[in-house]
Amino acid sequence: MDYQSILDTIESEIEKRPVSGVVASYIPELAKVDPTKFGMNLFCINSGHYSFGASDQRFSIQSISKVFSLTMAMNLLGDELFERVDVEPSGDPFNSLVQLEYEQGIPRNPFINAGALIVADVLVSKLKNPKEEFLNFVKKITDSPSINVNYTVYESERKNSYRNASLLNLMKSFGNVYNDIDTILDFYTFQCSVEMSCKELSQAFMIYANGGKKLADQTKILSPERVKRVNAIMQTCGFYDEAGEFSFRVGLPGKSGVGGGITSVHPGQYTVSVWSPPLNPKGNSELGMYALERLTTLTGFSIF
Amino acid sequence: MDYQSILDTIESEIEKRPVSGVVASYIPELAKVDPTKFGMNLFCINSGHYSFGASDQRFSIQSISKVFSLTMAMNLLGDELFERVDVEPSGDPFNSLVQLEYEQGIPRNPFINAGALIVADVLVSKLKNPKEEFLNFVKKITDSPSINVNYTVYESERKNSYRNASLLNLMKSFGNVYNDIDTILDFYTFQCSVEMSCKELSQAFMIYANGGKKLADQTKILSPERVKRVNAIMQTCGFYDEAGEFSFRVGLPGKSGVGGGITSVHPGQYTVSVWSPPLNPKGNSELGMYALERLTTLTGFSIF
Amino acid sequence: MDYQSILDTIESEIEKRPVSGVVASYIPELAKVDPTKFGMNLFCINSGHYSFGASDQRFSIQSISKVFSLTMAMNLLGDELFERVDVEPSGDPFNSLVQLEYEQGIPRNPFINAGALIVADVLVSKLKNPKEEFLNFVKKITDSPSINVNYTVYESERKNSYRNASLLNLMKSFGNVYNDIDTILDFYTFQCSVEMSCKELSQAFMIYANGGKKLADQTKILSPERVKRVNAIMQTCGFYDEAGEFSFRVGLPGKSGVGGGITSVHPGQYTVSVWSPPLNPKGNSELGMYALERLTTLTGFSIF
Amino acid sequence: MDYQSILDTIESEIEKRPVSGVVASYIPELAKVDPTKFGMNLFCINSGHYSFGASDQRFSIQSISKVFSLTMAMNLLGDELFERVDVEPSGDPFNSLVQLEYEQGIPRNPFINAGALIVADVLVSKLKNPKEEFLNFVKKITDSPSINVNYTVYESERKNSYRNASLLNLMKSFGNVYNDIDTILDFYTFQCSVEMSCKELSQAFMIYANGGKKLADQTKILSPERVKRVNAIMQTCGFYDEAGEFSFRVGLPGKSGVGGGITSVHPGQYTVSVWSPPLNPKGNSELGMYALERLTTLTGFSIF
Known part of the structure; x- marks a missing residue:
């Protein structure tokens, strides 16, 4: 498979493609990003990295951190975790509070905010230095010791977290939250404010394409x-109320x-990351989704 | 892969496993089925059929017909179809009417009843003899000319279709329904009342594992x-509000x-069908889900 | 109380008042009404009728028929009726189907469509000639034998009753409906298509202001x-999701x-009816609500 | 009207009546109250007080404080208040969060918790010493300077206010809350922890039966x-999702x-207060509702 040629095709298509999406504005600091930035990196198990654009420039990973x-x-917790958070798609964006109320405080899945906050509560309970250990974990699976939090973004988000509170x-x-609310919010905002590049995200996600092991040295992480379970949850819940559309198209x-x-995984084959700030109405990168759809169309294979 | 030995293991586990589910009772005729029946058939692209139990006995395929x-x-309609029915998970069982009301009569996906009724409306519009042509299509992809509808089940369901009406x-x-309501209900009940065996279902679904072609003669169907799209919809929406759980476990x-x-597809590898009437609270075969979870665990591979 | 002078004041205010509401259009025949029509009639227990405008012109009473x-x-059924329909406000317009689904087919109150359809089902069960007997009841309490159904409106509505179906x-x-659905829809559309004038509505509603008896001859009706109960339900549920606003203002x-x-009741004092076709976004007569608010403000007394 | 004889009848009925309700337990301190306590006081504009039982014993007024x-x-704010909180019934108990999410943070009415918290936010903004001034207002309209907060209840509730937070x-x-969340919660818990007797509540509510003036000296309060508006909101929203039932029965x-x-108002006639701790499933005093229903039945008149 000539991946570089496929990425070249995608690059030329992306350059000509009009964009109607807008950059997220509810976190003031994030709104300042250059909307024309685009980067893409594909990391193949057999043949290494393929890239174009700003694939080495770090950006705010936000909800991608929920996978880590x-x-x-x-x-840390094993299957017990899934007594506190379910693994079902949530249906629609308005449902988070609705469903929580009907379903007695058990969030639908770990990738909606409610579920990610329960996961944060678990990490705050189980780790001595949650922030440091989270950052170390990301550095370790990425083999990139300079990864860090953007503290300006962190401060900006921290002041706008009424919905999460x-x-x-x-x-x-x-009764489904055990730690102090401010402590959890603080940790959660921290994890969302980590910055990574497309290339680094592809490296980090390789554990999900490679049976749980880092590719470089086959260190076992998971x-x-x-x-299988993390990938399954990404498949059904990774894109809010556009999970079906992403699955259908990509x-x-x-x-x-x-x-x-956006970072995607083809188990046994590759990982791929794209970055383009303008979001479609469902909150997912508009050009990012397009680029990934083109990738599986041009390569002619996906998991389905 | 020694599939027969794996199926033998599953058979011996199933025999010992207690069942708490109950047979569907809202259609009186379906309630008469023997709850102890169990059949399983795996159809491998490279090595043919593996079976145990009542894998040749026909049963009411009901919602499995929605895939056909x-x-x-x-x-018949191409992408236009997806202007009338979406491809997102529906969230929960109570949502069908709720979401339809909020979302202006556009069903969430083709596998909840509302969506399958829109698909039925399309077939009624586009086909001259919808019932006959539907049955012929199923016979053709299965290579089994004796497949038929159980008319007792059909009559029983037809009298209990107030919710679908x-x-x-x-x-x-x-404005999202074009034909007479009784005509659509009649066709829809017909398609649900088709009877097939596990082996026949595995054969029919082989087109989704084999890139759209029948395995026997490589006739192109899709x-x-x-x-890719049908499989993606099955992945995110195939099990009502238990789609996430199935994806997670299987x-x-x-x-x-x-x-x-239940019929499942491993693209490029095999199809597999199970039959066991007692349903869990979400409406899916209790032992069927267990058998499929054991299959991907014992083989050590799934699409993820 | 100089009611005529108060009505004169209201008339002069109404003439100058801009209107932003629009005439109901979902029933084609109703959309043809002249939007500038306005009529008002107040019927006082002690001092008879006061009117202005088109108070003698008949119009389609639609949901006002639900009170009859x-x-x-x-x-006919006594308290048993309230096992099949509740007496609580429904909250919002979208809730009808939502609540019915969550609350097992028991409508919130007799004035949302779902509840009025249950009441219609009761009348179809209990009456020999439901349409004739309904019309006779309305004629009797109004003392107006020429009241009738507008059959053009009836036909027009009958063809657009998918939501009610x-x-x-x-x-x-x-399990909360006993008769054939078409028969119920037919009766329900009939009752909604009755035409009455403001003056006739004030006369008919006098039984609710006069302890259940007709004023002319003290015939006991209820x-x-x-x-007390009918008035209480009108108070809390008479204006869809604007019941609170009407109670608050009027x-x-x-x-x-x-x-x-709109017809209102001041128990022990008077009844009052207004007619003005343009509806506000909640589906209630815009000028009608204004006129009634002015009435209780200018008289300085309401039930509160 | 021989009110004392009617109250005697009610007392004898109450004594024999079985109770299935239970005392509220989510606030530990409230759960300690004696469930057999019963008090009733009727305060007639023309003829003063009628009582039986523990009508002089103070208890926690909780949500009754929302009227004050x-x-x-x-x-303080005039009609502007109703841009921040609506006056519609909320439909059902689960709706508070659901409706807030759909309706952009505007609560349905001032008597559900969300609405009362907005009212508390207004008082915190407008008053120099909100707690003191609130207590002074209640003392003034009651003519009872010894009314106070139960600080044990206050502390107990303050620790269990996650839902309100x-x-x-x-x-x-x-964007519908202006003050610090802890400050608002603190004030809101304070107002709920005020203790008053049935007799004191009847005296305080007399302003709503007497056109806004205290009965003793005709001081104008409202x-x-x-x-009219406060009474209208009590009528449609005073009993959570049982407002219709209360209106219907009482x-x-x-x-x-x-x-x-429970305190009720018959404008122009009387106020009446009952106290009995066991609550029905909707959260309203079981015997209290019964006693008030008997009152309007035995007197033969209500506002309807």
């Missing part, structure tokens, strides 16, 4: 069974963030 | 791109029916 | 306890119809 | 137009609290 925190929590208080009223598990990043 | 009708409608009237009030696209059948 | 059918059903089928699936029980009519 | 805070806020954070995310505006108190 879920991975850590699964290793509402979710945590509601879940606490149902059991194959848990890899056919790969993946996770998006409001910073404009 | 979707396939026909995609071929409610869905159709609601969608008609939004384009590879549409195969890791394959599939579709269940209230008759107790 | 509820009255008949309460007399959806409600009936849903409630039938829960027990005082049931009068302070009287009442019932509106999409034909632009 | 609404009154203060209406005087969730509501406030959600409304703050929509304009007649605002009295036919008077009123407000209940989880401490087991």
